[in-house]
Amino acid sequence: MSMIKVSATSRTAAVAGAIAGVVREHQRAEVQAIGAGAVNQAMKALILATGYLRLDGINVSCVPEFVEVTIEDKVRTAIKLVIEPERSPDTSGAA
Numbered sequence: 001m002s003m004i005k006v007s008a009t010s011r012t013a014a015v016a017g018a019i020a021g022v023v024r025e026h027q028r029a030e031v032q033a034i035g036a037g038a039v040n041q042a043m044k045a046l047i048l049a050t051g052y053l054r055l056d057g058i059n060v061s062c063v064p065e066f067v068e069v070t071i072e073d074k075v076r077t078a079i080k081l082v083i084e085p086e087r088s089p090d091t092s093g094a095a
Helices: 012-026 036-055
Strands: 004-006 029-033 060-071 074-085
Touching: 004 012, 004 036, 012 029, 012 036, 012 074, 029 036, 036 060, 036 074
Parallel strands: 004 029
Antiparallel strands: 029 074, 060 074
């Protein structure tokens, strides 16, 4: 599974489709964005992807993380969104 990289000029619908497709196939998607514009596009895409997946009966959760990436010998801080299907609540009664 590869990282979905989002820029400020990424098309949200295309990124949303990629997120939904990766979650369906691999049960997990990772999205990376650097900069305010890219994070904005990534969040809009995540919202759209959540709707696409919900139509298939898949509810997802997202955990945002800071990660450091090296680009042209410079260390930059990126936002990584880890998107996974929500786990079903345990109904067995075990605590």
